[in-house]
Amino acid sequence: MSYDTGALRAAEFPWAPRGEALFLDHASTGPLPQRTRNVIADAGARRAEPFRLRAEDFFPVLERARERAGRLIGAPAGSIALVTNTSHGVNIAARTLPYGVGDVVLSTAGEFPANVYPWMAATRARGAEFRMLPLAGHLPDEAAIMRAIESDARVKGVALSWVSYWSGHRFDLAAIGAACRKRGIWLFVDAIQGVGAVELDVVAAQVDILACGAQKWLCSPWGTGFCYVRPELITQLEPAEVGWMAQPATADFRAFLDYDASWFDDARRFEVVTLDFVNFGAMAESIGLFLELGVRDVAAHVASFAAQASAFVAANPAITLLTPAEPSRRAGVLALRPPDLDAASQRLHDAKVFHSVREGCVRLAPHFYNTPAELGRALELIAAS
Numbered sequence: 447m448s449y450d451t452g453a454l455r456a457a458e459f460p461w462a463p464r465g466e467a468l469f470l471d472h473a474s475t476g477p478l479p480q481r482t483r484n485v486i487a488d489a490g491a492r493r494a495e496p497f498r499l500r501a502e503d504f505f506p507v508l509e510r511a512r513e514r515a516g517r518l519i520g521a522p523a524g525s526i527a528l529v530t531n532t533s534h535g536v537n538i539a540a541r542t543l544p545y546g547v548g549d550v551v552l553s554t555a556g557e558f559p560a561n562v563y564p565w566m567a568a569t570r571a572r573g574a575e576f577r578m579l580p581l582a583g584h585l586p587d588e589a590a591i592m593r594a595i596e597s598d599a600r601v602k603g604v605a606l607s608w609v610s611y612w613s614g615h616r617f618d619l620a621a622i623g624a625a626c627r628k629r630g631i632w633l634f635v636d637a638i639q640g641v642g643a644v645e646l647d648v649v650a651a652q653v654d655i656l657a658c659g660a661q662k663w664l665c666s667p668w669g670t671g672f673c674y675v676r677p678e679l680i681t682q683l684e685p686a687e688v689g690w691m692a693q694p695a696t697a698d699f700r701a702f703l704d705y706d707a708s709w710f711d712d713a714r715r716f717e718v719v720t721l722d723f724v725n726f727g728a729m730a731e732s733i734g735l736f737l738e739l740g741v742r743d744v745a746a747h748v749a750s751f752a753a754q755a756s757a758f759v760a761a762n763p764a765i766t767l768l769t770p771a772e773p774s775r776r777a778g779v780l781a782l783r784p785p786d787l788d789a790a791s792q793r794l795h796d797a798k799v800f801h802s803v804r805e806g807c808v809r810l811a812p813h814f815y816n817t818p819a820e821l822g823r824a825l826e827l828i829a830a831s
């Protein structure tokens with residue numbers, strides 16, 4: 447690991463070393479780094495007294511947010527639409543990607559509702575089927591998914607969460623993307639539980655559309671996120687929700703009335719403005735921290751926690767780690783099943799260790815500034831029945 451966690455904590459998360467709380471719940475809501483808090487305070491002060499706002503407080507902020515979000519996943523800024531949450535991006539995919547009567551959109555059981563309900567609604571509206579293949583044990587049945595992609599002619603697209611919100615299972619996107627491309631069908635990915643914790647190259651993985659809220663692993667404000675649309679696909683997709691700046695015709699604010707409904711050729715065609723300039727500036731600032739530290743180094747740090755949890759459960763067999771053992775199949779979410787779930791959660795709660803309980807497991811989600819000692823403390827509390 448090449449960055450100094452102590453310096454990072456001192457500069458960006460000064461509350462962490464004070465020990466008031468041990469926050470291991472980044473799969474729910476990420477904290478805002480100090481640099482991001484500063485941006486919000488500065489830009490927020492100008493927003494409160496709008497005569498203080500400068501030209502650079504508006505559209506250059508959004509451009510920076512698109513550019514940095516793109517850089518994070520190996521994509522050009524023009525392929526990024528800013529969205530207010532993951533669900534908005536899921537809806538863009540569900541309502542614009544091609545499929546019709548009798549077609550199947552393939553997914554798996556165990557998905558977070560944000561990647562279920564928009565598909566149920568959109569497939570119902572088009573007379574298509576949203577098919578969630580059963581789990582194999584507690585994990586997605588990847589072999590069955592691959593078989594359906596390769597051999598079921600009705601399958602026209604695949605919609606999956608890259609990383610599971612509860613088990614922490616991570617799909618091999620490159621394998622699924624390659625299989626989809628070979629069949630000429632599309633791949634949609636909900637990436638909110640992965641981006642910021644693991645490296646991703648959307649081009650190499652051949653993802654068609656990816657949605658990612660920034661409020662968790664990207665330590666950004668609520669109401670911020672992004673949606674990647676594969677550049678070659680953008681001009682083939684007709685936005686279902688229509689913003690008033692999705693068209694070049696709106697660029698001249700002194701003359702709005704020469705309406706021309708032609709879309710932008712880039713992903714701005716999917717944006718519905720007015721967006722929150724302050725909070726997207728904050729998102730750009732938080733993503734900037736990840737880019738500065740290096741996504742690879744952040745990912746290595748996060749991966750070390752899974753290794754630590756694996757070693758701990760090996761020595762504490764009463765606790766089951768439901769997160770896959772194979773490092774390439776996990777990210778930052780750790781799902782632990784102790785024999786006394788409620789009591790274990792209460793012990794964590796009493797010790798001010800922030801965590802979640804999901805689907806019968808304690809979910810720990812340590813991030814890039816946490817320490818092995820912090821995770822160790824949480825694991826000991828879980829085991830202390």
Ligand SMILES: Cc1ncc(COP(=O)(O)O)c(C=O)c1O
Pocket residue numbers: 473474531532533534558560561607609610611636638639659671
């Ligand atoms: C896999 C997954 N998708 C989406 C979300 C949240 O969606 P949104 O950003 O629309 O609130 C979560 C939050 O828990 C999640 O775990």
